[in-house]
Amino acid sequence: MTLHIDTRSHIPIYYQIRDQLRQQIMSGQLKPGDVLPSEMDICTECGVSRMTARQALIQLAYEGLVTRHRGKGTFVSEPKATLDSSQFPLQSYTEVLGQIGMQAGAEVLDQVVEPASEAVAAQLKLKPGDSVVRITRHRLMRGEVMSLETSYYPNSIFPDLAKLNLANQSVYHLLENHFGIAPAYAADTIELSVAGSFEAKELKINEGVPVVLVTRLSYLDDDTPLEYTQTIHRGDRFKSVVRRSRQQLK
Amino acid sequence: MTLHIDTRSHIPIYYQIRDQLRQQIMSGQLKPGDVLPSEMDICTECGVSRMTARQALIQLAYEGLVTRHRGKGTFVSEPKATLDSSQFPLQSYTEVLGQIGMQAGAEVLDQVVEPASEAVAAQLKLKPGDSVVRITRHRLMRGEVMSLETSYYPNSIFPDLAKLNLANQSVYHLLENHFGIAPAYAADTIELSVAGSFEAKELKINEGVPVVLVTRLSYLDDDTPLEYTQTIHRGDRFKSVVRRSRQQLK
DNA sequence: CAGTGGTCTAGACCACTGA
DNA sequence: CAGTGGTCTAGACCACTGA
Numbered sequence: 001m002t003l004h005i006d007t008r009s010h011i012p013i014y015y016q017i018r019d020q021l022r023q024q025i026m027s028g029q030l031k032p033g034d035v036l037p038s039e040m041d042i043c044t045e046c047g048v049s050r051m052t053a054r055q056a057l058i059q060l061a062y063e064g065l066v067t068r069h070r071g072k073g074t075f076v077s078e079p080k081a082t083l084d085s086s087q088f089p090l091q092s093y094t095e096v097l098g099q100i101g102m103q104a105g106a107e108v109l110d111q112v113v114e115p116a117s118e119a120v121a122a123q124l125k126l127k128p129g130d131s132v133v134r135i136t137r138h139r140l141m142r143g144e145v146m147s148l149e150t151s152y153y154p155n156s157i158f159p160d161l162a163k164l165n166l167a168n169q170s171v172y173h174l175l176e177n178h179f180g181i182a183p184a185y186a187a188d189t190i191e192l193s194v195a196g197s198f199e200a201k202e203l204k205i206n207e208g209v210p211v212v213l214v215t216r217l218s219y220l221d222d223d224t225p226l227e228y229t230q231t232i233h234r235g236d237r238f239k240s241v242v243r244r245s246r247q248q249l250k
Numbered sequence: 251m252t253l254h255i256d257t258r259s260h261i262p263i264y265y266q267i268r269d270q271l272r273q274q275i276m277s278g279q280l281k282p283g284d285v286l287p288s289e290m291d292i293c294t295e296c297g298v299s300r301m302t303a304r305q306a307l308i309q310l311a312y313e314g315l316v317t318r319h320r321g322k323g324t325f326v327s328e329p330k331a332t333l334d335s336s337q338f339p340l341q342s343y344t345e346v347l348g349q350i351g352m353q354a355g356a357e358v359l360d361q362v363v364e365p366a367s368e369a370v371a372a373q374l375k376l377k378p379g380d381s382v383v384r385i386t387r388h389r390l391m392r393g394e395v396m397s398l399e400t401s402y403y404p405n406s407i408f409p410d411l412a413k414l415n416l417a418n419q420s421v422y423h424l425l426e427n428h429f430g431i432a433p434a435y436a437a438d439t440i441e442l443s444v445a446g447s448f449e450a451k452e453l454k455i456n457e458g459v460p461v462v463l464v465t466r467l468s469y470l471d472d473d474t475p476l477e478y479t480q481t482i483h484r485g486d487r488f489k490s491v492v493r494r495s496r497q498q499l500k
Numbered sequence: 501c502a503g504t505g506g507t508c509t510a511g512a513c514c515a516c517t518g519a
Numbered sequence: 520c521a522g523t524g525g526t527c528t529a530g531a532c533c534a535c536t537g538a
Contacts, residue, residue: 038504
Protein backbone atom coordinates (compact mmCIF):
# COMPACT_ATOMS: atom_id res chain seq x y z
CA MET A 1 0.00 0.00 0.00
CA THR A 2 2.83 2.32 0.80
CA LEU A 3 5.77 1.34 -1.33
CA HIS A 4 7.38 3.97 -3.51
CA ILE A 5 10.22 3.24 -5.84
CA ASP A 6 12.41 5.72 -7.61
CA THR A 7 13.45 4.33 -10.98
CA ARG A 8 15.85 7.20 -11.56
CA SER A 9 17.79 6.34 -8.40
CA HIS A 10 20.98 4.33 -8.62
CA ILE A 11 19.87 2.32 -5.61
CA PRO A 12 18.70 -1.12 -6.77
CA ILE A 13 14.93 -1.51 -6.76
CA TYR A 14 14.97 -4.47 -4.43
CA TYR A 15 17.02 -2.47 -1.91
CA GLN A 16 14.39 0.24 -2.00
CA ILE A 17 11.56 -2.23 -1.42
CA ARG A 18 13.48 -4.11 1.26
CA ASP A 19 14.43 -0.96 3.15
CA GLN A 20 10.89 0.41 3.15
CA LEU A 21 9.47 -2.87 4.43
CA ARG A 22 12.20 -3.05 7.07
CA GLN A 23 11.38 0.49 8.12
CA GLN A 24 7.72 -0.45 8.50
CA ILE A 25 8.69 -3.40 10.69
CA MET A 26 11.18 -1.41 12.78
CA SER A 27 8.71 1.41 13.32
CA GLY A 28 6.02 -0.97 14.50
CA GLN A 29 3.75 -0.18 11.57
CA LEU A 30 3.99 -3.88 10.80
CA LYS A 31 3.82 -5.89 14.03
CA PRO A 32 5.03 -9.41 14.83
CA GLY A 33 2.70 -11.89 13.18
CA ASP A 34 1.47 -9.44 10.54
CA VAL A 35 1.45 -10.47 6.89
CA LEU A 36 3.67 -8.60 4.48
CA PRO A 37 2.53 -7.86 0.94
CA SER A 38 2.86 -10.98 -1.19
CA GLU A 39 5.33 -11.17 -4.07
CA MET A 40 2.50 -10.49 -6.54
CA ASP A 41 1.23 -7.56 -4.47
CA ILE A 42 4.65 -5.97 -4.71
CA CYS A 43 4.86 -6.69 -8.46
CA THR A 44 1.63 -4.89 -9.23
CA GLU A 45 2.15 -2.08 -6.74
CA CYS A 46 5.69 -1.26 -7.78
CA GLY A 47 5.53 -2.39 -11.39
CA VAL A 48 8.48 -4.72 -10.97
CA SER A 49 8.98 -8.34 -11.97
CA ARG A 50 8.46 -11.10 -9.47
CA MET A 51 12.14 -12.00 -9.07
CA THR A 52 12.81 -8.44 -7.94
CA ALA A 53 10.03 -8.51 -5.36
CA ARG A 54 11.24 -11.92 -4.20
CA GLN A 55 14.77 -10.70 -3.65
CA ALA A 56 13.58 -7.99 -1.26
CA LEU A 57 11.52 -10.47 0.77
CA ILE A 58 14.24 -13.13 0.79
CA GLN A 59 16.75 -10.68 2.21
CA LEU A 60 14.40 -9.74 5.02
CA ALA A 61 14.06 -13.46 5.76
CA TYR A 62 17.87 -13.79 5.93
CA GLU A 63 17.99 -10.91 8.37
CA GLY A 64 15.51 -12.77 10.55
CA LEU A 65 12.93 -10.00 10.38
CA VAL A 66 10.36 -12.15 8.57
CA THR A 67 9.62 -15.80 7.91
CA ARG A 68 8.16 -17.13 4.71
CA HIS A 69 5.79 -20.08 4.30
CA ARG A 70 4.77 -21.49 0.95
CA GLY A 71 1.04 -21.34 0.45
CA LYS A 72 0.62 -18.89 3.32
CA GLY A 73 2.75 -15.81 2.97
CA THR A 74 5.50 -13.74 4.58
CA PHE A 75 5.11 -12.79 8.24
CA VAL A 76 6.87 -10.43 10.63
CA SER A 77 8.97 -12.38 13.17
CA GLU A 78 8.80 -12.10 16.93
CA PRO A 79 11.56 -9.93 18.42
CA LYS A 80 14.62 -11.54 20.00
CA ALA A 81 14.51 -12.90 23.50
CA THR A 82 17.64 -12.58 25.60
CA LEU A 83 19.11 -15.62 27.23
CA ASP A 84 21.53 -14.66 29.93
CA SER A 85 23.51 -17.82 30.26
CA SER A 86 26.42 -16.53 32.21
CA GLN A 87 25.13 -14.84 35.31
CA PHE A 88 25.04 -18.33 36.78
CA PRO A 89 27.99 -20.35 35.64
CA LEU A 90 27.53 -23.75 34.05
CA GLN A 91 23.84 -24.29 34.31
CA SER A 92 21.48 -26.14 32.12
CA TYR A 93 18.99 -24.39 29.95
CA THR A 94 16.16 -25.29 32.32
CA GLU A 95 18.02 -23.82 35.29
CA VAL A 96 18.92 -20.62 33.46
CA LEU A 97 15.42 -19.96 32.22
CA GLY A 98 13.86 -20.72 35.60
CA GLN A 99 16.11 -18.16 37.20
CA ILE A 100 15.03 -15.36 34.91
CA GLY A 101 11.40 -16.27 35.37
CA MET A 102 11.02 -17.72 31.91
CA GLN A 103 8.84 -20.64 31.17
CA ALA A 104 11.35 -23.16 29.95
CA GLY A 105 10.45 -26.40 28.35
CA ALA A 106 11.72 -29.21 26.26
CA GLU A 107 10.24 -31.86 24.02
CA VAL A 108 12.17 -35.08 23.79
CA LEU A 109 12.39 -36.23 20.19
CA ASP A 110 14.83 -39.10 20.72
CA GLN A 111 16.37 -40.77 23.74
CA VAL A 112 18.30 -43.81 22.57
CA VAL A 113 21.48 -45.85 22.95
CA GLU A 114 23.49 -45.97 19.74
CA PRO A 115 27.07 -46.54 18.59
CA ALA A 116 29.23 -43.42 18.64
CA SER A 117 30.08 -41.90 15.29
CA GLU A 118 33.69 -40.97 14.68
CA ALA A 119 33.03 -37.31 15.49
CA VAL A 120 31.17 -38.05 18.73
CA ALA A 121 33.75 -40.62 19.84
CA ALA A 122 36.57 -38.15 19.29
CA GLN A 123 34.90 -35.52 21.45
CA LEU A 124 34.03 -37.89 24.29
CA LYS A 125 37.40 -39.66 24.12
CA LEU A 126 35.74 -42.97 23.24
CA LYS A 127 36.27 -45.40 20.39
CA PRO A 128 33.98 -45.20 17.35
CA GLY A 129 31.16 -47.68 17.89
CA ASP A 130 31.22 -47.43 21.71
CA SER A 131 27.74 -47.06 23.17
CA VAL A 132 26.51 -43.54 23.78
CA VAL A 133 23.17 -42.22 24.89
CA ARG A 134 21.82 -39.68 22.45
CA ILE A 135 19.12 -37.27 23.57
CA THR A 136 17.60 -34.98 20.97
CA ARG A 137 15.24 -32.31 22.19
CA HIS A 138 13.41 -29.21 21.21
CA ARG A 139 14.11 -26.33 23.55
CA LEU A 140 11.05 -24.20 24.12
CA MET A 141 10.53 -20.70 25.39
CA ARG A 142 7.00 -19.47 25.93
CA GLY A 143 5.87 -22.58 24.09
CA GLU A 144 7.87 -21.74 20.97
CA VAL A 145 10.69 -23.91 19.63
CA MET A 146 13.87 -21.87 20.12
CA SER A 147 16.54 -24.44 19.52
CA LEU A 148 17.30 -28.01 18.65
CA GLU A 149 19.64 -29.77 21.04
CA THR A 150 21.45 -33.07 20.57
CA SER A 151 23.45 -34.43 23.53
CA TYR A 152 25.69 -37.46 23.76
CA TYR A 153 26.68 -39.19 27.02
CA PRO A 154 28.98 -42.19 27.44
CA ASN A 155 26.71 -45.15 28.19
CA SER A 156 29.39 -46.65 30.43
CA ILE A 157 29.20 -43.68 32.81
CA PHE A 158 25.44 -43.27 32.70
CA PRO A 159 23.83 -46.70 32.28
CA ASP A 160 20.06 -46.61 31.76
CA LEU A 161 20.09 -42.88 31.06
CA ALA A 162 18.16 -43.73 27.92
CA LYS A 163 15.34 -45.13 30.05
CA LEU A 164 14.97 -42.34 32.60
CA ASN A 165 12.17 -39.86 32.34
CA LEU A 166 13.42 -36.40 31.55
CA ALA A 167 10.19 -34.72 30.67
CA ASN A 168 10.74 -31.07 31.52
CA GLN A 169 13.50 -31.76 34.01
CA SER A 170 17.06 -30.58 33.89
CA VAL A 171 19.50 -33.21 32.66
CA TYR A 172 22.14 -31.85 35.05
CA HIS A 173 19.80 -32.44 37.96
CA LEU A 174 19.13 -35.95 36.72
CA LEU A 175 22.82 -36.72 36.35
CA GLU A 176 23.54 -35.43 39.83
CA ASN A 177 20.56 -36.98 41.60
CA HIS A 178 20.51 -40.34 39.87
CA PHE A 179 24.16 -40.94 39.18
CA GLY A 180 25.79 -38.61 41.70
CA ILE A 181 27.88 -37.08 38.96
CA ALA A 182 28.08 -33.41 38.10
CA PRO A 183 30.29 -31.66 35.56
CA ALA A 184 33.12 -29.62 37.02
CA TYR A 185 33.66 -27.40 34.04
CA ALA A 186 32.60 -27.02 30.46
CA ALA A 187 33.62 -25.24 27.28
CA ASP A 188 31.05 -23.72 24.99
CA THR A 189 31.97 -22.93 21.42
CA ILE A 190 29.77 -20.43 19.64
CA GLU A 191 29.79 -20.12 15.89
CA LEU A 192 27.60 -19.29 13.00
CA SER A 193 26.07 -21.81 10.67
CA VAL A 194 23.12 -22.14 8.31
CA ALA A 195 20.01 -24.27 8.72
CA GLY A 196 20.01 -27.62 6.95
CA SER A 197 16.75 -29.23 5.95
CA PHE A 198 16.32 -31.12 9.25
CA GLU A 199 17.00 -28.08 11.42
CA ALA A 200 14.80 -25.90 9.22
CA LYS A 201 11.91 -28.33 9.61
CA GLU A 202 12.33 -28.69 13.37
CA LEU A 203 12.83 -25.00 14.09
CA LYS A 204 10.16 -23.95 11.60
CA ILE A 205 12.50 -21.62 9.79
CA ASN A 206 13.54 -21.41 6.16
CA GLU A 207 16.35 -23.63 4.97
CA GLY A 208 19.66 -21.84 4.51
CA VAL A 209 18.99 -19.02 6.95
CA PRO A 210 21.74 -18.29 9.46
CA VAL A 211 21.65 -20.09 12.81
CA VAL A 212 23.90 -20.15 15.85
CA LEU A 213 25.67 -23.39 16.66
CA VAL A 214 26.70 -23.81 20.29
CA THR A 215 28.84 -26.84 21.06
CA ARG A 216 29.34 -27.79 24.69
CA LEU A 217 31.81 -30.24 26.12
CA SER A 218 31.43 -30.94 29.85
CA TYR A 219 34.09 -32.58 31.97
CA LEU A 220 34.70 -34.09 35.37
CA ASP A 221 37.44 -32.76 37.62
CA ASP A 222 39.83 -35.32 36.17
CA ASP A 223 39.11 -34.14 32.61
CA THR A 224 36.92 -37.11 31.69
CA PRO A 225 34.38 -35.89 29.12
CA LEU A 226 30.81 -36.42 30.33
CA GLU A 227 28.70 -34.77 27.75
CA TYR A 228 28.91 -33.52 24.20
CA THR A 229 26.05 -31.29 23.13
CA GLN A 230 25.32 -29.50 19.90
CA THR A 231 22.60 -26.89 20.02
CA ILE A 232 21.26 -25.13 16.95
CA HIS A 233 19.58 -21.86 17.88
CA ARG A 234 17.31 -19.87 15.62
CA GLY A 235 19.44 -16.94 14.50
CA ASP A 236 16.51 -14.57 14.73
CA ARG A 237 16.04 -15.42 18.39
CA PHE A 238 19.48 -16.05 19.75
CA LYS A 239 21.06 -13.53 22.03
CA SER A 240 23.56 -14.67 24.60
CA VAL A 241 25.05 -12.64 27.41
CA VAL A 242 28.41 -13.53 28.92
CA ARG A 243 29.53 -11.74 32.04
CA ARG A 244 33.23 -11.49 32.71
CA SER A 245 35.22 -10.20 35.65
CA ARG A 246 38.80 -9.04 35.49
CA GLN A 247 39.67 -10.72 38.76
CA GLN A 248 38.05 -14.09 38.59
CA LEU A 249 37.62 -14.15 42.40
CA LYS A 250 35.60 -11.22 43.51
CA MET B 251 34.48 -29.98 -14.75
CA THR B 252 32.85 -32.46 -12.48
CA LEU B 253 29.26 -31.39 -11.99
CA HIS B 254 26.53 -33.87 -12.69
CA ILE B 255 22.86 -33.06 -12.43
CA ASP B 256 19.97 -35.48 -12.43
CA THR B 257 16.97 -33.85 -14.07
CA ARG B 258 14.72 -36.75 -13.09
CA SER B 259 15.46 -36.18 -9.41
CA HIS B 260 13.03 -34.25 -7.25
CA ILE B 261 15.95 -32.44 -5.63
CA PRO B 262 16.14 -28.90 -7.01
CA ILE B 263 18.91 -28.40 -9.53
CA TYR B 264 20.56 -25.62 -7.58
CA TYR B 265 20.70 -27.87 -4.50
CA GLN B 266 22.48 -30.51 -6.56
CA ILE B 267 25.02 -28.00 -7.88
CA ARG B 268 25.50 -26.37 -4.46
CA ASP B 269 25.98 -29.70 -2.68
CA GLN B 270 28.53 -30.96 -5.18
CA LEU B 271 30.54 -27.76 -4.96
CA ARG B 272 30.34 -27.85 -1.16
CA GLN B 273 31.54 -31.44 -1.23
CA GLN B 274 34.51 -30.44 -3.36
CA ILE B 275 35.38 -27.70 -0.86
CA MET B 276 34.91 -29.92 2.20
CA SER B 277 36.99 -32.70 0.70
CA GLY B 278 39.84 -30.33 -0.09
CA GLN B 279 39.51 -30.84 -3.83
CA LEU B 280 38.92 -27.09 -3.92
CA LYS B 281 41.29 -25.33 -1.54
CA PRO B 282 41.06 -21.91 0.14
CA GLY B 283 41.72 -19.24 -2.45
CA ASP B 284 40.76 -21.45 -5.40
CA VAL B 285 38.34 -20.13 -7.99
CA LEU B 286 35.01 -21.89 -8.40
CA PRO B 287 33.44 -22.30 -11.82
CA SER B 288 31.84 -19.04 -12.90
CA GLU B 289 28.11 -18.71 -13.34
CA MET B 290 28.47 -19.11 -17.08
CA ASP B 291 30.73 -22.16 -16.67
CA ILE B 292 27.98 -23.82 -14.65
CA CYS B 293 25.32 -22.81 -17.19
CA THR B 294 27.12 -24.44 -20.09
CA GLU B 295 28.34 -27.44 -18.13
CA CYS B 296 24.99 -28.28 -16.55
CA GLY B 297 22.70 -26.88 -19.22
CA VAL B 298 20.89 -24.67 -16.73
CA SER B 299 19.99 -21.01 -16.83
CA ARG B 300 22.12 -18.43 -15.17
CA MET B 301 19.72 -17.68 -12.31
CA THR B 302 19.89 -21.32 -11.29
CA ALA B 303 23.68 -21.39 -11.30
CA ARG B 304 23.69 -18.11 -9.36
CA GLN B 305 21.43 -19.47 -6.67
CA ALA B 306 23.83 -22.33 -5.93
CA LEU B 307 26.80 -19.96 -5.65
CA ILE B 308 24.91 -17.38 -3.59
CA GLN B 309 23.94 -20.01 -1.04
CA LEU B 310 27.54 -21.10 -0.64
CA ALA B 311 28.41 -17.44 -0.04
CA TYR B 312 25.75 -17.23 2.68
CA GLU B 313 27.22 -20.29 4.33
CA GLY B 314 30.57 -18.55 4.38
CA LEU B 315 32.26 -21.21 2.28
CA VAL B 316 32.99 -18.86 -0.61
CA THR B 317 33.19 -15.16 -1.32
CA ARG B 318 32.16 -13.54 -4.55
CA HIS B 319 33.71 -10.51 -6.23
CA ARG B 320 32.25 -8.80 -9.25
CA GLY B 321 34.64 -8.80 -12.15
CA LYS B 322 36.81 -11.46 -10.54
CA GLY B 323 34.90 -14.56 -9.59
CA THR B 324 33.92 -16.82 -6.71
CA PHE B 325 36.65 -18.04 -4.37
CA VAL B 326 36.90 -20.64 -1.61
CA SER B 327 37.13 -18.95 1.83
CA GLU B 328 39.79 -19.51 4.45
CA PRO B 329 38.70 -21.88 7.23
CA LYS B 330 37.57 -20.49 10.57
CA ALA B 331 40.08 -19.42 13.18
CA THR B 332 39.19 -20.01 16.78
CA LEU B 333 39.30 -17.15 19.22
CA ASP B 334 39.30 -18.42 22.76
CA SER B 335 38.16 -15.36 24.61
CA SER B 336 37.28 -16.92 27.91
CA GLN B 337 40.25 -18.82 29.16
CA PHE B 338 41.44 -15.48 30.45
CA PRO B 339 38.59 -13.44 31.78
CA LEU B 340 37.96 -9.90 30.57
CA GLN B 341 40.83 -9.26 28.30
CA SER B 342 41.13 -7.17 25.26
CA TYR B 343 41.44 -8.66 21.84
CA THR B 344 45.16 -7.86 21.75
CA GLU B 345 45.75 -9.61 25.05
CA VAL B 346 43.75 -12.68 24.06
CA LEU B 347 45.47 -13.12 20.74
CA GLY B 348 48.90 -12.59 22.24
CA GLN B 349 48.25 -15.34 24.72
CA ILE B 350 47.41 -17.91 22.07
CA GLY B 351 50.42 -16.93 20.03
CA MET B 352 48.43 -15.20 17.33
CA GLN B 353 49.63 -12.18 15.56
CA ALA B 354 47.07 -9.62 16.58
CA GLY B 355 46.77 -6.24 15.11
CA ALA B 356 44.52 -3.31 14.63
CA GLU B 357 44.19 -0.45 12.21
CA VAL B 358 42.71 2.73 13.62
CA LEU B 359 40.13 4.16 11.22
CA ASP B 360 38.80 6.89 13.50
CA GLN B 361 39.77 8.27 16.90
CA VAL B 362 37.65 11.32 17.60
CA VAL B 363 35.63 13.19 20.20
CA GLU B 364 31.99 13.51 19.22
CA PRO B 365 28.59 14.04 20.84
CA ALA B 366 26.95 10.85 22.09
CA SER B 367 24.01 9.56 20.09
CA GLU B 368 20.92 8.58 22.02
CA ALA B 369 21.83 4.90 21.85
CA VAL B 370 25.41 5.43 23.03
CA ALA B 371 24.35 7.83 25.79
CA ALA B 372 21.82 5.31 27.10
CA GLN B 373 24.44 2.56 27.32
CA LEU B 374 27.07 4.74 29.01
CA LYS B 375 24.52 6.42 31.31
CA LEU B 376 25.25 9.84 29.81
CA LYS B 377 23.01 12.47 28.28
CA PRO B 378 22.64 12.58 24.48
CA GLY B 379 25.15 15.09 23.18
CA ASP B 380 27.68 14.57 26.00
CA SER B 381 31.22 14.19 24.67
CA VAL B 382 32.43 10.68 24.02
CA VAL B 383 35.61 9.37 22.46
CA ARG B 384 34.85 7.08 19.55
CA ILE B 385 37.53 4.69 18.34
CA THR B 386 36.80 2.67 15.23
CA ARG B 387 39.27 -0.01 14.31
CA HIS B 388 39.86 -2.95 12.07
CA ARG B 389 40.83 -6.02 14.03
CA LEU B 390 43.40 -8.10 12.21
CA MET B 391 44.53 -11.64 12.48
CA ARG B 392 47.44 -12.79 10.39
CA GLY B 393 47.12 -9.51 8.53
CA GLU B 394 43.53 -10.17 7.53
CA VAL B 395 40.61 -8.00 8.66
CA MET B 396 38.55 -10.16 10.97
CA SER B 397 36.24 -7.66 12.56
CA LEU B 398 35.23 -4.05 12.74
CA GLU B 399 35.19 -2.59 16.22
CA THR B 400 33.65 0.68 17.38
CA SER B 401 34.23 1.72 21.01
CA TYR B 402 32.84 4.65 22.95
CA TYR B 403 34.38 6.05 26.13
CA PRO B 404 33.07 8.95 28.25
CA ASN B 405 35.32 11.91 27.50
CA SER B 406 34.92 13.15 31.09
CA ILE B 407 36.58 10.00 32.45
CA PHE B 408 39.26 9.72 29.77
CA PRO B 409 40.26 13.22 28.65
CA ASP B 410 42.68 13.28 25.72
CA LEU B 411 42.07 9.62 24.93
CA ALA B 412 41.37 10.80 21.40
CA LYS B 413 44.95 12.11 21.17
CA LEU B 414 46.84 9.13 22.54
CA ASN B 415 48.66 6.77 20.25
CA LEU B 416 47.10 3.34 20.25
CA ALA B 417 48.80 1.84 17.28
CA ASN B 418 48.86 -1.87 17.97
CA GLN B 419 48.55 -1.48 21.72
CA SER B 420 45.80 -2.76 23.94
CA VAL B 421 43.26 -0.11 24.92
CA TYR B 422 42.91 -1.75 28.33
CA HIS B 423 46.63 -1.30 28.92
CA LEU B 424 46.39 2.30 27.86
CA LEU B 425 43.45 2.99 30.15
CA GLU B 426 45.24 1.40 33.06
CA ASN B 427 48.68 2.89 32.49
CA HIS B 428 47.64 6.39 31.45
CA PHE B 429 44.49 6.94 33.48
CA GLY B 430 44.93 4.36 36.23
CA ILE B 431 41.50 2.97 35.51
CA ALA B 432 40.65 -0.64 34.73
CA PRO B 433 37.27 -2.25 34.22
CA ALA B 434 36.08 -4.47 37.05
CA TYR B 435 33.61 -6.48 35.06
CA ALA B 436 31.95 -6.52 31.68
CA ALA B 437 28.99 -8.09 29.92
CA ASP B 438 29.27 -9.32 26.36
CA THR B 439 26.15 -9.86 24.31
CA ILE B 440 26.50 -12.12 21.30
CA GLU B 441 23.93 -12.13 18.55
CA LEU B 442 23.59 -12.64 14.87
CA SER B 443 23.17 -9.89 12.33
CA VAL B 444 23.77 -9.27 8.64
CA ALA B 445 26.39 -7.09 7.02
CA GLY B 446 25.28 -3.62 5.98
CA SER B 447 27.06 -1.83 3.17
CA PHE B 448 29.65 -0.17 5.46
CA GLU B 449 30.53 -3.40 7.27
CA ALA B 450 30.60 -5.30 3.99
CA LYS B 451 33.06 -2.83 2.52
CA GLU B 452 35.31 -2.77 5.58
CA LEU B 453 35.32 -6.52 6.15
CA LYS B 454 35.57 -7.27 2.42
CA ILE B 455 32.54 -9.54 2.51
CA ASN B 456 29.32 -9.50 0.54
CA GLU B 457 26.52 -7.29 1.75
CA GLY B 458 23.72 -9.14 3.49
CA VAL B 459 25.79 -12.13 4.60
CA PRO B 460 25.45 -13.16 8.23
CA VAL B 461 27.85 -11.62 10.77
CA VAL B 462 28.25 -11.91 14.52
CA LEU B 463 27.60 -8.79 16.58
CA VAL B 464 29.30 -8.71 19.97
CA THR B 465 28.35 -5.83 22.24
CA ARG B 466 30.47 -5.20 25.32
CA LEU B 467 29.70 -2.93 28.24
CA SER B 468 32.53 -2.54 30.77
CA TYR B 469 32.06 -1.15 34.26
CA LEU B 470 33.96 0.07 37.27
CA ASP B 471 33.43 -1.52 40.67
CA ASP B 472 30.76 1.04 41.44
CA ASP B 473 28.85 0.18 38.24
CA THR B 474 29.92 3.28 36.33
CA PRO B 475 30.03 2.35 32.63
CA LEU B 476 33.49 2.89 31.15
CA GLU B 477 33.25 1.53 27.68
CA TYR B 478 30.64 0.57 25.13
CA THR B 479 31.95 -1.48 22.23
CA GLN B 480 30.24 -2.97 19.23
CA THR B 481 32.24 -5.49 17.25
CA ILE B 482 31.08 -6.92 13.95
CA HIS B 483 32.84 -10.20 13.21
CA ARG B 484 32.92 -11.92 9.87
CA GLY B 485 30.50 -14.81 10.26
CA ASP B 486 32.72 -17.11 8.26
CA ARG B 487 35.59 -16.53 10.67
CA PHE B 488 34.00 -16.12 14.06
CA LYS B 489 34.29 -18.88 16.61
CA SER B 490 34.23 -18.05 20.27
CA VAL B 491 34.96 -20.37 23.16
CA VAL B 492 33.52 -19.72 26.62
CA ARG B 493 34.76 -21.79 29.52
CA ARG B 494 32.47 -22.21 32.49
CA SER B 495 32.94 -23.80 35.89
CA ARG B 496 30.15 -25.05 38.11
CA GLN B 497 31.76 -23.67 41.22
CA GLN B 498 32.93 -20.24 40.28
CA LEU B 499 35.77 -20.47 42.85
CA LYS B 500 37.93 -23.40 42.05
C1' DC C 501 -10.43 -23.26 -5.90
C1' DA C 502 -7.47 -18.88 -5.81
C1' DG C 503 -3.40 -17.43 -3.62
C1' DT C 504 1.05 -18.33 -1.68
C1' DG C 505 6.07 -18.98 -2.16
C1' DG C 506 9.82 -22.38 -4.66
C1' DT C 507 12.09 -23.38 -8.81
C1' DC C 508 13.45 -22.39 -13.45
C1' DT C 509 14.10 -20.33 -18.23
C1' DA C 510 16.31 -17.28 -21.69
C1' DG C 511 17.11 -13.44 -22.38
C1' DA C 512 18.96 -8.11 -21.17
C1' DC C 513 21.99 -4.16 -19.55
C1' DC C 514 25.28 -2.92 -16.37
C1' DA C 515 29.74 -1.98 -13.28
C1' DC C 516 33.76 -3.80 -12.25
C1' DT C 517 38.49 -6.18 -12.74
C1' DG C 518 42.62 -7.33 -15.10
C1' DA C 519 45.18 -8.39 -19.23
C1' DC D 520 38.89 -5.99 -24.40
C1' DA D 521 36.58 -10.47 -22.68
C1' DG D 522 35.02 -12.21 -18.44
C1' DT D 523 33.08 -11.58 -13.94
C1' DG D 524 29.10 -11.04 -10.85
C1' DG D 525 24.75 -7.59 -9.87
C1' DT D 526 20.30 -6.35 -11.27
C1' DC D 527 16.10 -7.01 -13.81
C1' DT D 528 12.34 -8.69 -17.02
C1' DA D 529 8.31 -11.54 -18.31
C1' DG D 530 7.13 -15.34 -18.55
C1' DA D 531 6.42 -20.81 -16.83
C1' DC D 532 5.16 -24.98 -13.89
C1' DC D 533 4.92 -26.53 -9.42
C1' DA D 534 3.65 -27.84 -4.23
C1' DC D 535 1.46 -26.24 -0.60
C1' DT D 536 -2.25 -24.02 2.43
C1' DG D 537 -6.87 -22.79 3.55
C1' DA D 538 -11.53 -21.54 2.37
